[in-house]
Amino acid sequence: MSYDFPLRKIIHVDMDAFYASVEQLDNPELKGKPVAVGGGETRGVVAAASYEARKYGVRSAMSGYLAKKQCPELIFVKPRFARYKEISQKIRNIFMDYTDLVEPLSLDEAYLDVTVNKKGNPSATLIAQEIRHRIYDELKLSASAGISINKFIAKIASDINKPNGQKTVNPEEVISFLEGLEIRKFYGVGKVTADKMYSLGIFTGLDLKTKSLEFLEAHFGKGGAFYYNVVRGIHLSPVKPNRIPKSVGAERTFDENLSSEVFMLERLDNIAKELEKRLKKSNIAGKTVTLKIKFSDFSLQTRSKTLPFFVADHSLILETTKELLYQEKLENSVRLLGISLSNLNTEKKVKLQDEVISVQLQFDF
Template sequence: MESADDPPRKIIHIDMDAFYASVEQRDDPALRGLPVAVGGGGPRGVVAAASYEARTFGVRSAMPGARARRLCPDLVFVPPRFDAYRAVSEQIHRIFARFTDVIQPLSLDEAYLDVTQNKMGIASATYVASEIRRMIQEDTGLTASAGVSYNKLIAKLASDQNKPDGLCVVKPEEGEAFIARMSVSRIHGIGPVTSRRMAALGIETGADLKRHDLGFLQRHFGKAAAFYHGAARGIDDRPVRDREGRKSVSVEDTFEHDLLDEATLIAELDKIADRLWPRVEKAHAIGRTVTLKIKLSDFRILTRSRTLPHAVHSREEIFETGCTLLRAQLPLTKGARLLGLGLHNLADEPDRDSVEVRQFELAI
């Protein structure tokens, strides 16, 4: 917790612009200027990322591919190339490391940086952010947007303010007014369900949120009330964590057709285990709980877990445990449209460069 005597922190939030789609447009000039979606365009496909040209039609990430095509008939779908995205992400993180070691990755394409004390001794965080954006464009040919402020909450909101290829700076004396104008649905940490509950209470903006005292917020939102109360006043004491603990490593696969046959389900689980185990090894993850996820054709989700007496030590062990969990659910009442397998309750942290990919990329 910061004290009133502490100087303001200098936090930068870097967010790449339409990252996956921008990499595809960079690497294939024929895609430039076109509405592009990375992901699957089939009936079970999901949009992992959309170019800005596609976004003008309302296409968004995590949207079903079929809906995206209805919104934009000329939409060009390209399959994801996660190795290419990871390679660019590593370039970006090497640029971050020139300025600070206090880096908290959120995904392949965004991160918080604490540059209060930076390697180059640069007093201006705005200048650091500008240099990072310049180096990213020079090294990768891609653009990044940045938010600069005195805490994580406002830095993240600021990075979205002038997208794409934008920079927004919010000084400590400007933070409360910045939040006051903000729709609560945009505040990081307030999801769609909570924003709807707030709207029912007449809370639409940060200013509306500030009008309610902590007791009121606690009655309606429980433990999250303290964060909301502080957020409305531009307060966020969370540090930038340079080694953010991961709770799980998992892989999911969505199928073109619903699966019922045991042999087919086991074969798909085997493929999933092949993809999962290298991620476990790369993350240096140590865990004892194997979790199976099954999404049925009626969209019901079954989740089953088994905690072993020892840490999972091989791909075969995680696969066999998954098979045991799966067989216990057979025969399924409905076909399976998705299977997932994961290792949970991890006791170790991943290496800083081992950034977990957003889960929707695995369901394409």
């Protein structure tokens, strides 16, 4: 098949159960045991789970109580983000040996554009293999990878042979790969969207491909054009080495539910101070303040206000947060509060390079 747009060689590297694997690496007694990184079984939420824990259905974002119920032998470990960042930087240094076009998505995953690379290696598949071997040899951690013509397909492919595996989708395989894919495995299609697609008779990529652009836009709004394009292998977003955060935030889960707004304001003051530190460390300011409230029944509510000027100072952030807190009466006690700042000044400060490198279809993947 021929494409009427430039093709790239993109690798998506995803560390396997990263936080939990680091804990097992640093504490050999945890090796081979079900481990959850998180706040514990009473109030906490699982941030990451080892593969031994996942066999019992333990997943990230699950409450500690439910996780322990699923896996009675589960061992909870407090997160050590400084350690995760340290190792993440070492992994990133390995990436940079191959290309400067590295776009981190989080501490444990990144996109690499190796269309033109520092090793002069024409095979993205072999580069991904070499990177994974280096990560294991140098850090004793395993990684999985997906390789294809764009970020969307590479991201999906990296999950195919997890853990400690990789999957290449060559240019001539892209369409058949996407057509045969279950719709819930499309990156960006969550449970709600998947359920909606099922109701419309869309169960696979092939089903999605039969729908017109007008049909998809009518049912999914702006997302309709995205779905229409990606199922045809079209996703032109380049790897962005200077990826700009769209928001900066801080939040806290409390040991006991809060029902008094006075106590909430005390906690919000501390959260606003932490947020100010993060903003000033990165020289970032924003206009939109969002208050996140998670109630004792786990329902979630957000309240936002956009200011006419950029703020980064804790007192100004707190003042706006107070307005949002009092905007509506709280009908339930609160287990988590968070403050985030979006509509950042970085969106206009930095222009990301968006070069497309034209290459021939005959890729040596």
